[in-house]
Amino acid sequence: MILHIDCNSFYASCEQAFRPNLRGKPVVVLSNNDGIIVALNKEAKAMGVKRGDAYFQVKDAIAEHGGEVCSSNYTLYADMSRRIHEILVALCPAVEPYSIDESFLFFPPMQRIAETAGSIKHAIEESTGIPVSIGIAPTKVLAKIANKLAKKGNGILDITEIDIDRTLKGYPVEDVWGIGYRTTAFLADKGVKTAFDLKRYPPHAAKKDLTIKGYYIVQELNGISMIDRIEVKAKKNIIASRSFSHLVTSLPELEEAAADYCLEAVLKMRKQRSAAKSIGVALMTNRFRNDLPQAYDNIAYTLDPPSSFAPDLVRLALKGVNAAYLPGYKYQKVMIFLSSLVPENCLQHDFFAEDKSKERSLMECFDKINSKYGSHTLFIGAQGIAKTWSMKRDFLSPNYTTSWADIPKVK
Amino acid sequence: METGFPSPAQGYEEKPLDLTTLLIKKPSSTYLMEMSGRALESVGIYSHDLLIVDRSGNPKPDSVVVAEYQGEFVCRVFKKGLGGDYRLVGSGVPLIEMSEDVRIIATVPYSIRRLP
Numbered sequence: 001m002i003l004h005i006d007c008n009s010f011y012a013s014c015e016q017a018f019r020p021n022l023r024g025k026p027v028v029v030l031s032n033n034d035g036i037i038v039a040l041n042k043e044a045k046a047m048g049v050k051r052g053d054a055y056f057q058v059k060d061a062i063a064e065h066g067g068e069v070c071s072s073n074y075t076l077y078a079d080m081s082r083r084i085h086e087i088l089v090a091l092c093p094a095v096e097p098y099s100i101d102e103s104f105l106f107f108p109p110m111q112r113i114a115e116t117a118g119s120i121k122h123a124i125e126e127s128t129g130i131p132v133s134i135g136i137a138p139t140k141v142l143a144k145i146a147n148k149l150a151k152k153g154n155g156i157l158d159i160t161e162i163d164i165d166r167t168l169k170g171y172p173v174e175d176v177w178g179i180g181y182r183t184t185a186f187l188a189d190k191g192v193k194t195a196f197d198l199k200r201y202p203p204h205a206a207k208k209d210l211t212i213k214g215y216y217i218v219q220e221l222n223g224i225s226m227i228d229r230i231e232v233k234a235k236k237n238i239i240a241s242r243s244f245s246h247l248v249t250s251l252p253e254l255e256e257a258a259a260d261y262c263l264e265a266v267l268k269m270r271k272q273r274s275a276a277k278s279i280g281v282a283l284m285t286n287r288f289r290n291d292l293p294q295a296y297d298n299i300a301y302t303l304d305p306p307s308s309f310a311p312d313l314v315r316l317a318l319k320g321v322n323a324a325y326l327p328g329y330k331y332q333k334v335m336i337f338l339s340s341l342v343p344e345n346c347l348q349h350d351f352f353a354e355d356k357s358k359e360r361s362l363m364e365c366f367d368k369i370n371s372k373y374g375s376h377t378l379f380i381g382a383q384g385i386a387k388t389w390s391m392k393r394d395f396l397s398p399n400y401t402t403s404w405a406d407i408p409k410v411k
Numbered sequence: 412m413e414t415g416f417p418s419p420a421q422g423y424e425e426k427p428l429d430l431t432t433l434l435i436k437k438p439s440s441t442y443l444m445e446m447s448g449r450a451l452e453s454v455g456i457y458s459h460d461l462l463i464v465d466r467s468g469n470p471k472p473d474s475v476v477v478a479e480y481q482g483e484f485v486c487r488v489f490k491k492g493l494g495g496d497y498r499l500v501g502s503g504v505p506l507i508e509m510s511e512d513v514r515i516i517a518t519v520p521y522s523i524r525r526l527p
Contacts, residue, residue: 021482086439127440127466129516293426328426401442409447410462410477410484 001113002225003105004135004143005088005120008151010101012041014080015070017129018400018408026067030055032305034071034394043067071393074340078278078300079401080128081339086298087123099236100278100340104140117156135159141220144177145195168196168221178217183210195221238276240265241335247286248331254283254321261336262317266310269338270363275306277340279313281320286332295331297324304393306342309363313338434521440467444477444484446522450501451475451486461523462486466516472497475519480507486519 007013012027026044028037037053047065049058055069062069081100088095094106105120107113117134124132135146136158143159149167150157159167174184176195186209192198199221207215216226240261248254258281269276280300287294299320307313317336398406435441446460454475456462462477470476470489477486478499487499487507499507499515507513 020479020484023479023482083439090439123467126468127437129466407443407445407461408484409445410486411448411450 001107001109002137002140002143003092003107003113003117003120004137004140004147005103005105005124006133006135006147006151007084007101007124008131008133009039009041010081010130011039011072011077012044012070013130014077015068015073015397016041017080018076018397019068022068026062026065027070028058028062028067029070029072030395032072032393038072069395071396073393073397073399074278074302074304075300075399075402076397078280078302078339079399080130082280082298082300083128084124084130084132086296087127088120091120091123097237097239097337104143114156114158114161117158121155131155138223139220139225141177141217142223145171145175148175165196165199168199169194171195173198176217176221178213183214186210236341237337237339238265238268238341239335239337240268241282241333243333244331247292249327249329251322251325251327254325254331254334255318257334258317258321258336259314261334262314263310265336265338266308266313269341270308272341273344274341275308275344276303276313276338277306277342278302278338279316279320280335280337280339281317281324282333282335282337283321283324283331284333284335285329289330292330293328295326295329297326299323300337306340308344434463434523436520437465437467441465442517444486446486450504451488453502454488456486456522457524459524462519463521463523464517464519468518470515470518475522476515477517477519478507479514479516480512484516489515 009027011029015027015029016022024043026047026049027041028044028049029039030036031038034055037049037051037055037058040049040051043065044058044062044067047058047061049062059069077100085095085097085103088103088105092105092107096104096106098104107116110116113136117136121132121134124130133147133150133155134157135143135148135150136156137143137146137160142164145167146157146159148171149159171194173179173187173192173194174181176198179187179198187193187198190209192201198218201210201218203215203218206218210218219226242257242261244257248257262279278300280298282296282298284296285292285294287296301316301320303312303316321334398408400406400408442464444462444464446456446458446462448458451457456475464477472489472491474489475486476489476499477484479485480499485499485501485507487501487504490498490500492498497509499509499513
């Protein structure tokens with residue numbers, strides 16, 4: 001069975017977790033440079049505020065309702081996401097993070113799966129203060145649908161416990177995971193309007209009309225899991241990790257591996273023309289070796305503005321390894337996470353635009369040489385070029401969990 | 412070529428003591444906060460002390476807890492009253508009866524103070 005875990009209004013919930021005065025109040029989170037609203041909680045939605053609204057349009061109304069407008073604090077969100085991931089990994093053997101606030105969990109068939117989901121939900125909400133909802137289904141596509149429905153109820157829904165077809169008949173096809181704008185238009189012409197209509201699409205015709213990906217979605221709607229074959233076009237996260245052939249204790253070796261994986265992840269990211277808002281590094285020992293001391297640490301940095309510039313990312317990856325490393329432990333694995341990816345061409349333009357275009361052409365040249373002559377022809381040698389970008393973040397919350405100066409005060 | 416004598420301690424080495432593993436049992440649910448004010452001086456917690464705050468699990472009687480109350484985080488002792496009902500108690504501050512307006516969110520297993 002597959003559990004899809006989704007944090008409710010994740011960015012807003014992170015802000016609220018450390019500000020009790022915002023409980024039950026509207027909270028919106030702004031894009032970089034405080035432009036438009038990128039996230040909002042249900043209280044803000046109830047006021048009629050929408051994603052994409054400009055800050056100045058809503059600030060007075062939000063203030064009147066005792067709510068808060070926040071700049072995006074990716075340092076805080078990354079740390080809360082890391083905590084949630086740690087909790088999930090402790091409760092489920094197979095966790096696949098999908099984005100900063102969503103994960104898929106894979107369980108063998110079991111009795112009373114909803115009870116397990118309940119304890120997972122409780123553990124996350126208790127440990128982080130962030131509400132989550134959980135969809136349970138035999139496939140990812142159905143689990144996403146179950147989750148949407150769960151949000152309307154008590155937060156947990158097992159799709160096998162309800163009349164699936166009746167549910168799918170009331171579920172618009174454009175809300176099915178993986179069905180984009182163009183496919184929706186194509187399907188509408190064929191009279192396919194609901195998830196149920198799509199479920200009934202003849203498989204051989206689906207392959208022909210909707211490409212292989214559409215075929216997988218049809219299969220998943222029919223309860224046939226195509227798990228590893230569904231590739232989402234632009235991933236929101238990229239992870240590069242590998243277990244070492246032998247346990248590693250030396251810092252230089254770990255640094256080399258981290259730089260290598262980081263470049264690998266950057267390459268993947270640049271192929272899909274994205275930039276990362278956050279980079280994380282995790283170091284872990286072999287947890288099946290009960291005879292050895294265990295360590296696990298995960299360090300994340302925010303990128304302001306989002307970056308796809310390899311030297312900057314490698315520099316942070318090395319910094320992360322140094323921060324996470326404990327001498328004397330035998331490490332099994334290094335992981336590099338590039339997360340909260342945004343399309344490169346959507347980056348907010350800024351004062352140093354000229355500088356950035358140089359970086360971009362440098363990286364394009366780098367990519368071309370490496371794709372032509374092999375991925376390790378050019379690599380980052382020296383420490384990267386440090387650039388101090390400044391960004392407008394007038395309503396930035398403190399880094400409650402990652403900065404000594406910012407820890408919450410209690411009376 | 413080896414020189415000198417092999418260490419007689421070889422094979423007996425152990426990890427040095429680590430305060431973090433002592434103070435933080437559950438890293439994913441543990442946060443750090445700072446005490447502000449004198450409400451807990453009677454239990455030896457002073458203003459500016461560092462609090463280890465664990466959001467997991469339920470408080471036991473007489474444990475120090477963090478609660479959300481009137482839009483703020485407060486730190487108090489979780490006490491059983493004579494009538495068997497629980498309340499949040501501090502020194503020189505009004506007693507807080509448990510109600511819908513009070514949410515206990517965490518317990519405080521340790522506090523840390525820098526000595527003068």
